[in-house]
């Protein structure tokens with residue numbers, strides 16, 4: 181009998197763990213990024229259907245509702261930039277809670293809204309109106325990540341050392357509106373929140389390129405935890421220190437909370453109708469989620485409040501929100517250290533493409549302005565006028581070439 185029990189033990193331990201399921205990731209992204217959901221535009225009925233799906237999955241996993249009035253939904257009012265689509269019924273964050281009886285809580289989030297039918301701004305298509313923007317990577321991938329982590333942690337037999345608050349935000353594409361609303365109107369005691377982990381675009385993992393992890397300098401504990409967890413799970417990563425950027429973790433960082441941001445990088449389908457499920461790397465995403473789960477566990481082993489550290493990288497591009505008279509239509513590799521800016525892709529029918537700039541190019545000078553990094557590039561762009569032609573100096577295959585760019 182004793183022998184039998186011992187033999188059974190490893191199986192029991194495995195059964196308690198609820199591994200991340202590639203099949204489940206595929207199921208979630210298939211639904212969320214289907215043509216039928218019409219791109220989950222903020223405040224639309226399509227987005228409401230996505231919200232209902234997320235709430236149902238939270239319920240299946242056994243999470244407690246932590247939205248308004250005992251529901252999973254936290255409703256807020258938001259406007260689109262062009263004012264056309266103000267949804268009178270508001271938009272919804274979807275909030276589920278895993279109560280582990282702990283003193284402190286971690287927030288695990290991802291936005292589930294996207295650009296809908298191209299009517300609400302933000303599309304990089306030349307004529308986006310009426311076109312499906314399925315947003316498989318941005319950000320059905322992150323939502324699938326939240327749902328799988330919720331199932332993973334809620335259905336194991338282990339009480340983690342944090343309570344886990346899972347939130348799928350709306351209104352991100354309109355300017356982080358849902359996460360800002362939650363941070364200003366938290367449905368749990370905000371002082372109990374230790375940190376926020378955000379997943380936005382985690383569906384295009386390329387192991388050789390690595391995962392970008394942002395927010396590393398926002399707590400003194402992150403470096404060791406992330407180094408240990410990436411070593412343990414064999415995920416290569418690129419560090420980005422700053423706690424701000426174009427996604428929802430920023431809303432928590434500005435409230436003095438440590439954040440981590442997981443991101444597989446920009447690509448030529450970014451904010452275009454071609455961001456579809458056929459390009460998702462499900463196995464890669466599962467590996468990333470294994471890493472995030474490991475980071476959550478290691479964070480629980482810190483036996484005190486996770487200390488916050490202010491850090492806004494003066495050179496980080498993602499926190500620069502300026503207004504320009506001109507744009508290039510470049511997709512940038514934000515993890516490139518410089519000098520220069522590294523081009524990840526070019527947008528069709530925009531000045532960079534017309535000038536013959538290609539993915540893989542490093543632009544080192546624009547007009548009279550040498551480009552040290554993305555911030556320098558942003559500053560240079562602010563100096564040009566529509567219709568002006570300037571020389572771009574480009575490093576391509578180790579050679580310096582020059583291309584005239586007309587804005």
Ligand SMILES: [Zn+2]
Pocket residue numbers: 291318319352380381427
């Ligand atoms: Zn996004």
